[in-house]
Amino acid sequence: MQxxxxxxxELIITDKGCIYHLDVHPEELAQTVITVGDPGRVATxxxxxxxxxxxxxxxxFVTHTGYIGQKRISVVSTGIGPDNIDITLNxxxxxxxxxxNTRLPKEAHTSLEIVRMGTSGALQADIAVDSLVVGTFGIGxxxxxxxxxxxxxxxxxxxKDAFIKHTRLETSAIKPYMVESAIHLLNKFPKREGYIHGITVTCPGFYAPQGRQIRLSPAFPHLIDSLSSFQCGEHRISNFEMETSAIYGLGxxxxxxxxxxxxxxxxxxxKEFTKDGALSVERxxxxSLALLIN
Structure with a gap:
Protein backbone atom coordinates (compact mmCIF):
# COMPACT_ATOMS: atom_id res chain seq x y z
CA MET A 1 0.00 0.00 0.00
CA GLN A 2 1.30 3.43 -0.98
CA GLU A 10 0.50 14.20 -10.46
CA LEU A 11 -3.09 14.16 -9.19
CA ILE A 12 -4.48 17.59 -9.95
CA ILE A 13 -7.44 18.54 -7.78
CA THR A 14 -9.08 21.91 -8.36
CA ASP A 15 -9.87 24.47 -5.68
CA LYS A 16 -13.46 23.18 -5.82
CA GLY A 17 -12.27 19.67 -4.94
CA CYS A 18 -12.84 18.29 -8.44
CA ILE A 19 -10.62 16.07 -10.57
CA TYR A 20 -8.78 18.25 -13.10
CA HIS A 21 -10.14 17.40 -16.57
CA LEU A 22 -13.52 15.87 -15.80
CA ASP A 23 -14.27 18.59 -13.21
CA VAL A 24 -16.24 16.11 -11.11
CA HIS A 25 -16.37 15.55 -7.34
CA PRO A 26 -15.96 11.96 -6.10
CA GLU A 27 -19.55 11.85 -4.83
CA GLU A 28 -20.85 12.92 -8.24
CA LEU A 29 -19.79 9.69 -9.96
CA ALA A 30 -21.87 6.50 -10.07
CA GLN A 31 -20.35 3.01 -10.03
CA THR A 32 -21.89 2.29 -13.43
CA VAL A 33 -20.38 4.59 -16.06
CA ILE A 34 -21.36 4.88 -19.71
CA THR A 35 -18.72 6.52 -21.89
CA VAL A 36 -19.40 8.21 -25.21
CA GLY A 37 -17.02 10.00 -27.52
CA ASP A 38 -19.34 12.84 -28.52
CA PRO A 39 -20.15 15.35 -25.75
CA GLY A 40 -23.55 15.90 -27.36
CA ARG A 41 -24.43 12.24 -26.88
CA VAL A 42 -24.40 12.56 -23.08
CA ALA A 43 -27.79 14.28 -23.07
CA THR A 44 -29.06 11.78 -25.64
CA PHE A 61 -15.69 16.19 -20.93
CA VAL A 62 -19.40 16.28 -20.08
CA THR A 63 -20.79 14.25 -17.17
CA HIS A 64 -24.42 13.61 -16.23
CA THR A 65 -25.21 11.46 -13.19
CA GLY A 66 -28.70 10.27 -12.36
CA TYR A 67 -31.05 7.36 -11.89
CA ILE A 68 -33.06 4.95 -13.99
CA GLY A 69 -35.30 3.41 -11.36
CA GLN A 70 -32.96 2.46 -8.52
CA LYS A 71 -29.90 2.22 -10.80
CA ARG A 72 -27.45 5.11 -10.47
CA ILE A 73 -25.57 5.81 -13.69
CA SER A 74 -23.03 8.38 -14.88
CA VAL A 75 -22.62 9.23 -18.56
CA VAL A 76 -19.22 10.71 -19.42
CA SER A 77 -17.98 12.00 -22.77
CA THR A 78 -14.36 11.16 -23.46
CA GLY A 79 -13.68 12.90 -26.75
CA ILE A 80 -11.94 10.94 -29.48
CA GLY A 81 -8.94 8.64 -29.29
CA PRO A 82 -6.78 6.60 -26.90
CA ASP A 83 -5.09 9.71 -25.49
CA ASN A 84 -8.42 10.99 -24.21
CA ILE A 85 -9.17 7.55 -22.77
CA ASP A 86 -5.93 7.80 -20.78
CA ILE A 87 -7.26 10.97 -19.16
CA THR A 88 -10.79 9.70 -18.64
CA LEU A 89 -9.98 6.26 -17.19
CA ASN A 90 -7.27 7.55 -14.85
CA ASN A 101 -8.16 14.67 1.39
CA THR A 102 -5.11 12.51 2.13
CA ARG A 103 -4.10 11.98 -1.53
CA LEU A 104 -3.60 8.31 -0.72
CA PRO A 105 -5.17 5.26 -2.40
CA LYS A 106 -8.14 3.96 -0.44
CA GLU A 107 -7.72 0.64 1.37
CA ALA A 108 -10.97 -0.70 -0.10
CA HIS A 109 -10.95 -0.93 -3.89
CA THR A 110 -14.03 0.11 -5.88
CA SER A 111 -14.58 -1.59 -9.23
CA LEU A 112 -16.52 0.44 -11.77
CA GLU A 113 -18.67 -0.92 -14.57
CA ILE A 114 -17.60 1.04 -17.65
CA VAL A 115 -19.63 0.58 -20.82
CA ARG A 116 -18.73 2.43 -23.99
CA MET A 117 -21.59 3.24 -26.38
CA GLY A 118 -20.07 4.42 -29.63
CA THR A 119 -20.08 4.32 -33.41
CA SER A 120 -17.84 2.18 -35.54
CA GLY A 121 -16.99 0.80 -38.95
CA ALA A 122 -17.64 -2.86 -39.79
CA LEU A 123 -14.86 -4.94 -41.32
CA GLN A 124 -17.00 -7.88 -42.43
CA ALA A 125 -19.34 -7.76 -45.43
CA ASP A 126 -22.02 -9.66 -43.50
CA ILE A 127 -22.25 -7.03 -40.73
CA ALA A 128 -24.88 -4.59 -41.97
CA VAL A 129 -24.86 -0.89 -41.22
CA ASP A 130 -26.98 -0.06 -38.16
CA SER A 131 -26.05 -3.42 -36.56
CA LEU A 132 -24.98 -3.54 -32.92
CA VAL A 133 -21.55 -5.02 -32.14
CA VAL A 134 -20.00 -5.78 -28.76
CA GLY A 135 -16.25 -6.22 -28.47
CA THR A 136 -15.25 -9.61 -27.06
CA PHE A 137 -11.65 -8.39 -27.14
CA GLY A 138 -9.95 -5.15 -28.01
CA ILE A 139 -6.80 -5.11 -30.14
CA GLY A 140 -4.86 -1.86 -29.89
CA LYS A 160 -2.68 -11.77 -30.50
CA ASP A 161 0.30 -13.70 -31.82
CA ALA A 162 -1.91 -15.23 -34.53
CA PHE A 163 -3.15 -11.73 -35.38
CA ILE A 164 0.39 -10.39 -35.72
CA LYS A 165 1.47 -13.34 -37.85
CA HIS A 166 -1.54 -12.93 -40.15
CA THR A 167 -1.55 -9.14 -40.53
CA ARG A 168 2.22 -8.55 -40.28
CA LEU A 169 1.37 -5.33 -38.48
CA GLU A 170 4.08 -5.56 -35.80
CA THR A 171 6.67 -3.04 -36.96
CA SER A 172 8.90 -0.42 -35.38
CA ALA A 173 5.85 1.86 -35.48
CA ILE A 174 3.14 -0.58 -34.37
CA LYS A 175 3.18 -3.12 -31.55
CA PRO A 176 -0.35 -4.53 -31.16
CA TYR A 177 -1.73 -5.38 -27.73
CA MET A 178 -4.91 -7.26 -26.86
CA VAL A 179 -7.29 -7.21 -23.89
CA GLU A 180 -10.47 -9.14 -23.14
CA SER A 181 -13.82 -7.60 -22.17
CA ALA A 182 -15.59 -8.23 -18.86
CA ILE A 183 -17.47 -11.49 -19.33
CA HIS A 184 -20.37 -10.63 -16.98
CA LEU A 185 -21.05 -7.45 -18.96
CA LEU A 186 -20.65 -9.25 -22.29
CA ASN A 187 -23.30 -11.74 -21.17
CA LYS A 188 -25.80 -8.90 -20.70
CA PHE A 189 -25.74 -8.30 -24.46
CA PRO A 190 -26.14 -11.76 -26.00
CA LYS A 191 -26.40 -12.74 -29.64
CA ARG A 192 -30.05 -13.73 -29.14
CA GLU A 193 -30.80 -10.05 -28.43
CA GLY A 194 -29.33 -9.10 -31.80
CA TYR A 195 -25.80 -8.18 -30.71
CA ILE A 196 -22.92 -9.33 -32.89
CA HIS A 197 -19.87 -10.53 -30.93
CA GLY A 198 -16.41 -9.95 -32.36
CA ILE A 199 -12.98 -8.47 -31.84
CA THR A 200 -12.85 -4.67 -31.94
CA VAL A 201 -9.64 -3.10 -33.26
CA THR A 202 -8.67 0.33 -31.92
CA CYS A 203 -6.77 2.67 -34.23
CA PRO A 204 -4.90 5.86 -33.23
CA GLY A 205 -6.45 7.91 -36.04
CA PHE A 206 -9.34 8.10 -38.52
CA TYR A 207 -7.66 8.35 -41.91
CA ALA A 208 -4.49 6.36 -42.71
CA PRO A 209 -4.71 4.41 -39.41
CA GLN A 210 -8.07 3.14 -40.65
CA GLY A 211 -6.93 2.57 -44.23
CA ARG A 212 -8.37 5.77 -45.71
CA GLN A 213 -6.59 7.76 -48.40
CA ILE A 214 -7.41 11.33 -49.35
CA ARG A 215 -4.19 12.97 -50.54
CA LEU A 216 -1.60 11.08 -48.51
CA SER A 217 -0.88 7.43 -49.23
CA PRO A 218 -1.19 5.12 -46.19
CA ALA A 219 1.85 3.10 -45.17
CA PHE A 220 -0.37 0.01 -44.83
CA PRO A 221 -2.50 0.02 -48.01
CA HIS A 222 -3.84 -3.49 -47.39
CA LEU A 223 -4.93 -2.81 -43.80
CA ILE A 224 -8.65 -3.42 -44.35
CA ASP A 225 -8.10 -6.75 -46.09
CA SER A 226 -5.58 -7.89 -43.48
CA LEU A 227 -7.95 -7.15 -40.63
CA SER A 228 -11.10 -8.52 -42.22
CA SER A 229 -9.49 -11.82 -43.27
CA PHE A 230 -8.13 -12.65 -39.81
CA GLN A 231 -9.63 -15.73 -38.13
CA CYS A 232 -8.43 -17.57 -35.02
CA GLY A 233 -10.80 -20.36 -34.08
CA GLU A 234 -14.17 -18.72 -33.52
CA HIS A 235 -12.63 -15.27 -33.25
CA ARG A 236 -12.70 -12.73 -36.08
CA ILE A 237 -12.44 -8.96 -36.27
CA SER A 238 -15.86 -7.37 -36.51
CA ASN A 239 -15.14 -3.66 -36.43
CA PHE A 240 -12.67 -0.88 -35.69
CA GLU A 241 -12.79 2.50 -33.99
CA MET A 242 -10.58 4.63 -31.71
CA GLU A 243 -11.20 3.87 -28.01
CA THR A 244 -12.07 0.28 -27.05
CA SER A 245 -8.69 -1.38 -26.46
CA ALA A 246 -7.53 1.56 -24.35
CA ILE A 247 -10.65 1.29 -22.18
CA TYR A 248 -10.25 -2.47 -21.84
CA GLY A 249 -6.54 -2.22 -21.07
CA LEU A 250 -6.59 0.53 -18.48
CA GLY A 251 -9.79 -0.84 -17.00
CA LYS A 271 -18.64 0.82 -48.85
CA GLU A 272 -22.08 1.47 -47.34
CA PHE A 273 -22.81 4.27 -44.88
CA THR A 274 -25.84 4.56 -42.62
CA LYS A 275 -28.73 6.63 -43.92
CA ASP A 276 -29.57 7.93 -40.43
CA GLY A 277 -26.71 7.86 -37.94
CA ALA A 278 -28.68 9.65 -35.23
CA LEU A 279 -31.46 7.07 -35.38
CA SER A 280 -28.92 4.23 -35.34
CA VAL A 281 -27.32 5.67 -32.19
CA GLU A 282 -30.73 6.23 -30.57
CA ARG A 283 -31.71 2.59 -31.10
CA SER A 288 -28.61 -1.26 -24.48
CA LEU A 289 -29.79 0.79 -21.51
CA ALA A 290 -32.69 -1.61 -20.97
CA LEU A 291 -30.32 -4.59 -20.88
CA LEU A 292 -27.67 -2.83 -18.78
CA ILE A 293 -29.98 -1.94 -15.90
CA ASN A 294 -31.52 -5.42 -15.64
Missing part, protein backbone atom coordinates in the same frame (compact mmCIF):
# COMPACT_ATOMS: atom_id res chain seq x y z
CA UNK A 3 2.21 5.53 2.06
CA UNK A 4 3.37 8.75 0.42
CA UNK A 5 0.66 11.18 -0.71
CA UNK A 6 0.29 11.58 -4.46
CA UNK A 7 1.87 14.90 -5.46
CA UNK A 8 -0.17 17.92 -6.48
CA UNK A 9 1.40 17.89 -9.95
CA UNK A 45 -28.55 9.11 -22.98
CA UNK A 46 -29.43 11.07 -19.83
CA UNK A 47 -32.84 11.98 -21.29
CA UNK A 48 -33.77 8.39 -20.38
CA UNK A 49 -32.95 9.05 -16.71
CA UNK A 50 -35.86 9.33 -14.30
CA UNK A 51 -33.94 12.09 -12.56
CA UNK A 52 -30.57 13.78 -12.97
CA UNK A 53 -28.50 14.63 -9.90
CA UNK A 54 -25.45 16.30 -11.42
CA UNK A 55 -24.44 17.94 -14.69
CA UNK A 56 -20.82 18.95 -15.20
CA UNK A 57 -18.97 20.19 -18.28
CA UNK A 58 -15.29 21.02 -18.85
CA UNK A 59 -13.72 21.12 -22.30
CA UNK A 60 -14.86 17.98 -24.18
CA UNK A 91 -9.56 10.26 -13.53
CA UNK A 92 -12.56 7.95 -13.16
CA UNK A 93 -10.37 5.57 -11.17
CA UNK A 94 -9.00 8.35 -8.98
CA UNK A 95 -12.53 9.54 -8.18
CA UNK A 96 -13.42 6.21 -6.57
CA UNK A 97 -10.07 4.81 -5.41
CA UNK A 98 -8.12 7.81 -4.09
CA UNK A 99 -8.94 9.80 -0.95
CA UNK A 100 -8.87 13.41 -2.13
CA UNK A 141 -2.84 -0.53 -32.81
CA UNK A 142 -2.06 2.55 -30.71
CA UNK A 143 0.77 2.75 -28.17
CA UNK A 144 -1.08 3.77 -24.99
CA UNK A 145 -0.86 0.52 -23.05
CA UNK A 146 2.89 0.25 -23.68
CA UNK A 147 3.31 3.11 -21.19
CA UNK A 148 1.86 0.82 -18.49
CA UNK A 149 2.90 -2.59 -17.18
CA UNK A 150 0.43 -4.91 -18.88
CA UNK A 151 0.82 -8.61 -19.60
CA UNK A 152 -1.66 -10.71 -21.57
CA UNK A 153 -2.86 -14.07 -20.28
CA UNK A 154 -2.13 -17.20 -22.32
CA UNK A 155 -5.40 -17.21 -24.31
CA UNK A 156 -5.13 -13.55 -25.23
CA UNK A 157 -1.44 -13.86 -26.12
CA UNK A 158 -2.21 -16.82 -28.41
CA UNK A 159 -4.86 -14.88 -30.36
CA UNK A 252 -8.25 -4.26 -16.51
CA UNK A 253 -5.08 -2.82 -14.93
CA UNK A 254 -7.18 -0.72 -12.56
CA UNK A 255 -9.59 -3.52 -11.65
CA UNK A 256 -12.67 -2.20 -13.45
CA UNK A 257 -15.17 -4.13 -15.60
CA UNK A 258 -15.37 -2.84 -19.17
CA UNK A 259 -17.38 -3.46 -22.32
CA UNK A 260 -17.67 -1.65 -25.65
CA UNK A 261 -20.91 -1.52 -27.64
CA UNK A 262 -20.91 0.05 -31.09
CA UNK A 263 -23.55 0.79 -33.66
CA UNK A 264 -22.19 0.28 -37.15
CA UNK A 265 -22.45 3.44 -39.23
CA UNK A 266 -20.17 2.32 -42.08
CA UNK A 267 -19.17 -0.96 -43.69
CA UNK A 268 -15.66 -0.71 -45.09
CA UNK A 269 -16.06 -3.84 -47.21
CA UNK A 270 -19.34 -2.96 -48.93
CA UNK A 284 -28.41 1.41 -29.61
CA UNK A 285 -28.88 3.57 -26.54
CA UNK A 286 -32.51 2.61 -25.90
CA UNK A 287 -31.93 -1.11 -26.33
Missing amino acids: TNPIGAS ISKYFDRIEHKKEHRE ELDALVNVDF LDNLLHYYNYEENAEVAFI RLMGHQCLSINTIIANRQT MIEK
Whole structure:
Protein backbone atom coordinates (compact mmCIF):
# COMPACT_ATOMS: atom_id res chain seq x y z
CA MET A 1 0.00 0.00 0.00
CA GLN A 2 1.30 3.43 -0.98
CA THR A 3 2.21 5.53 2.06
CA ASN A 4 3.37 8.75 0.42
CA PRO A 5 0.66 11.18 -0.71
CA ILE A 6 0.29 11.58 -4.46
CA GLY A 7 1.87 14.90 -5.46
CA ALA A 8 -0.17 17.92 -6.48
CA SER A 9 1.40 17.89 -9.95
CA GLU A 10 0.50 14.20 -10.46
CA LEU A 11 -3.09 14.16 -9.19
CA ILE A 12 -4.48 17.59 -9.95
CA ILE A 13 -7.44 18.54 -7.78
CA THR A 14 -9.08 21.91 -8.36
CA ASP A 15 -9.87 24.47 -5.68
CA LYS A 16 -13.46 23.18 -5.82
CA GLY A 17 -12.27 19.67 -4.94
CA CYS A 18 -12.84 18.29 -8.44
CA ILE A 19 -10.62 16.07 -10.57
CA TYR A 20 -8.78 18.25 -13.10
CA HIS A 21 -10.14 17.40 -16.57
CA LEU A 22 -13.52 15.87 -15.80
CA ASP A 23 -14.27 18.59 -13.21
CA VAL A 24 -16.24 16.11 -11.11
CA HIS A 25 -16.37 15.55 -7.34
CA PRO A 26 -15.96 11.96 -6.10
CA GLU A 27 -19.55 11.85 -4.83
CA GLU A 28 -20.85 12.92 -8.24
CA LEU A 29 -19.79 9.69 -9.96
CA ALA A 30 -21.87 6.50 -10.07
CA GLN A 31 -20.35 3.01 -10.03
CA THR A 32 -21.89 2.29 -13.43
CA VAL A 33 -20.38 4.59 -16.06
CA ILE A 34 -21.36 4.88 -19.71
CA THR A 35 -18.72 6.52 -21.89
CA VAL A 36 -19.40 8.21 -25.21
CA GLY A 37 -17.02 10.00 -27.52
CA ASP A 38 -19.34 12.84 -28.52
CA PRO A 39 -20.15 15.35 -25.75
CA GLY A 40 -23.55 15.90 -27.36
CA ARG A 41 -24.43 12.24 -26.88
CA VAL A 42 -24.40 12.56 -23.08
CA ALA A 43 -27.79 14.28 -23.07
CA THR A 44 -29.06 11.78 -25.64
CA ILE A 45 -28.55 9.11 -22.98
CA SER A 46 -29.43 11.07 -19.83
CA LYS A 47 -32.84 11.98 -21.29
CA TYR A 48 -33.77 8.39 -20.38
CA PHE A 49 -32.95 9.05 -16.71
CA ASP A 50 -35.86 9.33 -14.30
CA ARG A 51 -33.94 12.09 -12.56
CA ILE A 52 -30.57 13.78 -12.97
CA GLU A 53 -28.50 14.63 -9.90
CA HIS A 54 -25.45 16.30 -11.42
CA LYS A 55 -24.44 17.94 -14.69
CA LYS A 56 -20.82 18.95 -15.20
CA GLU A 57 -18.97 20.19 -18.28
CA HIS A 58 -15.29 21.02 -18.85
CA ARG A 59 -13.72 21.12 -22.30
CA GLU A 60 -14.86 17.98 -24.18
CA PHE A 61 -15.69 16.19 -20.93
CA VAL A 62 -19.40 16.28 -20.08
CA THR A 63 -20.79 14.25 -17.17
CA HIS A 64 -24.42 13.61 -16.23
CA THR A 65 -25.21 11.46 -13.19
CA GLY A 66 -28.70 10.27 -12.36
CA TYR A 67 -31.05 7.36 -11.89
CA ILE A 68 -33.06 4.95 -13.99
CA GLY A 69 -35.30 3.41 -11.36
CA GLN A 70 -32.96 2.46 -8.52
CA LYS A 71 -29.90 2.22 -10.80
CA ARG A 72 -27.45 5.11 -10.47
CA ILE A 73 -25.57 5.81 -13.69
CA SER A 74 -23.03 8.38 -14.88
CA VAL A 75 -22.62 9.23 -18.56
CA VAL A 76 -19.22 10.71 -19.42
CA SER A 77 -17.98 12.00 -22.77
CA THR A 78 -14.36 11.16 -23.46
CA GLY A 79 -13.68 12.90 -26.75
CA ILE A 80 -11.94 10.94 -29.48
CA GLY A 81 -8.94 8.64 -29.29
CA PRO A 82 -6.78 6.60 -26.90
CA ASP A 83 -5.09 9.71 -25.49
CA ASN A 84 -8.42 10.99 -24.21
CA ILE A 85 -9.17 7.55 -22.77
CA ASP A 86 -5.93 7.80 -20.78
CA ILE A 87 -7.26 10.97 -19.16
CA THR A 88 -10.79 9.70 -18.64
CA LEU A 89 -9.98 6.26 -17.19
CA ASN A 90 -7.27 7.55 -14.85
CA GLU A 91 -9.56 10.26 -13.53
CA LEU A 92 -12.56 7.95 -13.16
CA ASP A 93 -10.37 5.57 -11.17
CA ALA A 94 -9.00 8.35 -8.98
CA LEU A 95 -12.53 9.54 -8.18
CA VAL A 96 -13.42 6.21 -6.57
CA ASN A 97 -10.07 4.81 -5.41
CA VAL A 98 -8.12 7.81 -4.09
CA ASP A 99 -8.94 9.80 -0.95
CA PHE A 100 -8.87 13.41 -2.13
CA ASN A 101 -8.16 14.67 1.39
CA THR A 102 -5.11 12.51 2.13
CA ARG A 103 -4.10 11.98 -1.53
CA LEU A 104 -3.60 8.31 -0.72
CA PRO A 105 -5.17 5.26 -2.40
CA LYS A 106 -8.14 3.96 -0.44
CA GLU A 107 -7.72 0.64 1.37
CA ALA A 108 -10.97 -0.70 -0.10
CA HIS A 109 -10.95 -0.93 -3.89
CA THR A 110 -14.03 0.11 -5.88
CA SER A 111 -14.58 -1.59 -9.23
CA LEU A 112 -16.52 0.44 -11.77
CA GLU A 113 -18.67 -0.92 -14.57
CA ILE A 114 -17.60 1.04 -17.65
CA VAL A 115 -19.63 0.58 -20.82
CA ARG A 116 -18.73 2.43 -23.99
CA MET A 117 -21.59 3.24 -26.38
CA GLY A 118 -20.07 4.42 -29.63
CA THR A 119 -20.08 4.32 -33.41
CA SER A 120 -17.84 2.18 -35.54
CA GLY A 121 -16.99 0.80 -38.95
CA ALA A 122 -17.64 -2.86 -39.79
CA LEU A 123 -14.86 -4.94 -41.32
CA GLN A 124 -17.00 -7.88 -42.43
CA ALA A 125 -19.34 -7.76 -45.43
CA ASP A 126 -22.02 -9.66 -43.50
CA ILE A 127 -22.25 -7.03 -40.73
CA ALA A 128 -24.88 -4.59 -41.97
CA VAL A 129 -24.86 -0.89 -41.22
CA ASP A 130 -26.98 -0.06 -38.16
CA SER A 131 -26.05 -3.42 -36.56
CA LEU A 132 -24.98 -3.54 -32.92
CA VAL A 133 -21.55 -5.02 -32.14
CA VAL A 134 -20.00 -5.78 -28.76
CA GLY A 135 -16.25 -6.22 -28.47
CA THR A 136 -15.25 -9.61 -27.06
CA PHE A 137 -11.65 -8.39 -27.14
CA GLY A 138 -9.95 -5.15 -28.01
CA ILE A 139 -6.80 -5.11 -30.14
CA GLY A 140 -4.86 -1.86 -29.89
CA LEU A 141 -2.84 -0.53 -32.81
CA ASP A 142 -2.06 2.55 -30.71
CA ASN A 143 0.77 2.75 -28.17
CA LEU A 144 -1.08 3.77 -24.99
CA LEU A 145 -0.86 0.52 -23.05
CA HIS A 146 2.89 0.25 -23.68
CA TYR A 147 3.31 3.11 -21.19
CA TYR A 148 1.86 0.82 -18.49
CA ASN A 149 2.90 -2.59 -17.18
CA TYR A 150 0.43 -4.91 -18.88
CA GLU A 151 0.82 -8.61 -19.60
CA GLU A 152 -1.66 -10.71 -21.57
CA ASN A 153 -2.86 -14.07 -20.28
CA ALA A 154 -2.13 -17.20 -22.32
CA GLU A 155 -5.40 -17.21 -24.31
CA VAL A 156 -5.13 -13.55 -25.23
CA ALA A 157 -1.44 -13.86 -26.12
CA PHE A 158 -2.21 -16.82 -28.41
CA ILE A 159 -4.86 -14.88 -30.36
CA LYS A 160 -2.68 -11.77 -30.50
CA ASP A 161 0.30 -13.70 -31.82
CA ALA A 162 -1.91 -15.23 -34.53
CA PHE A 163 -3.15 -11.73 -35.38
CA ILE A 164 0.39 -10.39 -35.72
CA LYS A 165 1.47 -13.34 -37.85
CA HIS A 166 -1.54 -12.93 -40.15
CA THR A 167 -1.55 -9.14 -40.53
CA ARG A 168 2.22 -8.55 -40.28
CA LEU A 169 1.37 -5.33 -38.48
CA GLU A 170 4.08 -5.56 -35.80
CA THR A 171 6.67 -3.04 -36.96
CA SER A 172 8.90 -0.42 -35.38
CA ALA A 173 5.85 1.86 -35.48
CA ILE A 174 3.14 -0.58 -34.37
CA LYS A 175 3.18 -3.12 -31.55
CA PRO A 176 -0.35 -4.53 -31.16
CA TYR A 177 -1.73 -5.38 -27.73
CA MET A 178 -4.91 -7.26 -26.86
CA VAL A 179 -7.29 -7.21 -23.89
CA GLU A 180 -10.47 -9.14 -23.14
CA SER A 181 -13.82 -7.60 -22.17
CA ALA A 182 -15.59 -8.23 -18.86
CA ILE A 183 -17.47 -11.49 -19.33
CA HIS A 184 -20.37 -10.63 -16.98
CA LEU A 185 -21.05 -7.45 -18.96
CA LEU A 186 -20.65 -9.25 -22.29
CA ASN A 187 -23.30 -11.74 -21.17
CA LYS A 188 -25.80 -8.90 -20.70
CA PHE A 189 -25.74 -8.30 -24.46
CA PRO A 190 -26.14 -11.76 -26.00
CA LYS A 191 -26.40 -12.74 -29.64
CA ARG A 192 -30.05 -13.73 -29.14
CA GLU A 193 -30.80 -10.05 -28.43
CA GLY A 194 -29.33 -9.10 -31.80
CA TYR A 195 -25.80 -8.18 -30.71
CA ILE A 196 -22.92 -9.33 -32.89
CA HIS A 197 -19.87 -10.53 -30.93
CA GLY A 198 -16.41 -9.95 -32.36
CA ILE A 199 -12.98 -8.47 -31.84
CA THR A 200 -12.85 -4.67 -31.94
CA VAL A 201 -9.64 -3.10 -33.26
CA THR A 202 -8.67 0.33 -31.92
CA CYS A 203 -6.77 2.67 -34.23
CA PRO A 204 -4.90 5.86 -33.23
CA GLY A 205 -6.45 7.91 -36.04
CA PHE A 206 -9.34 8.10 -38.52
CA TYR A 207 -7.66 8.35 -41.91
CA ALA A 208 -4.49 6.36 -42.71
CA PRO A 209 -4.71 4.41 -39.41
CA GLN A 210 -8.07 3.14 -40.65
CA GLY A 211 -6.93 2.57 -44.23
CA ARG A 212 -8.37 5.77 -45.71
CA GLN A 213 -6.59 7.76 -48.40
CA ILE A 214 -7.41 11.33 -49.35
CA ARG A 215 -4.19 12.97 -50.54
CA LEU A 216 -1.60 11.08 -48.51
CA SER A 217 -0.88 7.43 -49.23
CA PRO A 218 -1.19 5.12 -46.19
CA ALA A 219 1.85 3.10 -45.17
CA PHE A 220 -0.37 0.01 -44.83
CA PRO A 221 -2.50 0.02 -48.01
CA HIS A 222 -3.84 -3.49 -47.39
CA LEU A 223 -4.93 -2.81 -43.80
CA ILE A 224 -8.65 -3.42 -44.35
CA ASP A 225 -8.10 -6.75 -46.09
CA SER A 226 -5.58 -7.89 -43.48
CA LEU A 227 -7.95 -7.15 -40.63
CA SER A 228 -11.10 -8.52 -42.22
CA SER A 229 -9.49 -11.82 -43.27
CA PHE A 230 -8.13 -12.65 -39.81
CA GLN A 231 -9.63 -15.73 -38.13
CA CYS A 232 -8.43 -17.57 -35.02
CA GLY A 233 -10.80 -20.36 -34.08
CA GLU A 234 -14.17 -18.72 -33.52
CA HIS A 235 -12.63 -15.27 -33.25
CA ARG A 236 -12.70 -12.73 -36.08
CA ILE A 237 -12.44 -8.96 -36.27
CA SER A 238 -15.86 -7.37 -36.51
CA ASN A 239 -15.14 -3.66 -36.43
CA PHE A 240 -12.67 -0.88 -35.69
CA GLU A 241 -12.79 2.50 -33.99
CA MET A 242 -10.58 4.63 -31.71
CA GLU A 243 -11.20 3.87 -28.01
CA THR A 244 -12.07 0.28 -27.05
CA SER A 245 -8.69 -1.38 -26.46
CA ALA A 246 -7.53 1.56 -24.35
CA ILE A 247 -10.65 1.29 -22.18
CA TYR A 248 -10.25 -2.47 -21.84
CA GLY A 249 -6.54 -2.22 -21.07
CA LEU A 250 -6.59 0.53 -18.48
CA GLY A 251 -9.79 -0.84 -17.00
CA ARG A 252 -8.25 -4.26 -16.51
CA LEU A 253 -5.08 -2.82 -14.93
CA MET A 254 -7.18 -0.72 -12.56
CA GLY A 255 -9.59 -3.52 -11.65
CA HIS A 256 -12.67 -2.20 -13.45
CA GLN A 257 -15.17 -4.13 -15.60
CA CYS A 258 -15.37 -2.84 -19.17
CA LEU A 259 -17.38 -3.46 -22.32
CA SER A 260 -17.67 -1.65 -25.65
CA ILE A 261 -20.91 -1.52 -27.64
CA ASN A 262 -20.91 0.05 -31.09
CA THR A 263 -23.55 0.79 -33.66
CA ILE A 264 -22.19 0.28 -37.15
CA ILE A 265 -22.45 3.44 -39.23
CA ALA A 266 -20.17 2.32 -42.08
CA ASN A 267 -19.17 -0.96 -43.69
CA ARG A 268 -15.66 -0.71 -45.09
CA GLN A 269 -16.06 -3.84 -47.21
CA THR A 270 -19.34 -2.96 -48.93
CA LYS A 271 -18.64 0.82 -48.85
CA GLU A 272 -22.08 1.47 -47.34
CA PHE A 273 -22.81 4.27 -44.88
CA THR A 274 -25.84 4.56 -42.62
CA LYS A 275 -28.73 6.63 -43.92
CA ASP A 276 -29.57 7.93 -40.43
CA GLY A 277 -26.71 7.86 -37.94
CA ALA A 278 -28.68 9.65 -35.23
CA LEU A 279 -31.46 7.07 -35.38
CA SER A 280 -28.92 4.23 -35.34
CA VAL A 281 -27.32 5.67 -32.19
CA GLU A 282 -30.73 6.23 -30.57
CA ARG A 283 -31.71 2.59 -31.10
CA MET A 284 -28.41 1.41 -29.61
CA ILE A 285 -28.88 3.57 -26.54
CA GLU A 286 -32.51 2.61 -25.90
CA LYS A 287 -31.93 -1.11 -26.33
CA SER A 288 -28.61 -1.26 -24.48
CA LEU A 289 -29.79 0.79 -21.51
CA ALA A 290 -32.69 -1.61 -20.97
CA LEU A 291 -30.32 -4.59 -20.88
CA LEU A 292 -27.67 -2.83 -18.78
CA ILE A 293 -29.98 -1.94 -15.90
CA ASN A 294 -31.52 -5.42 -15.64
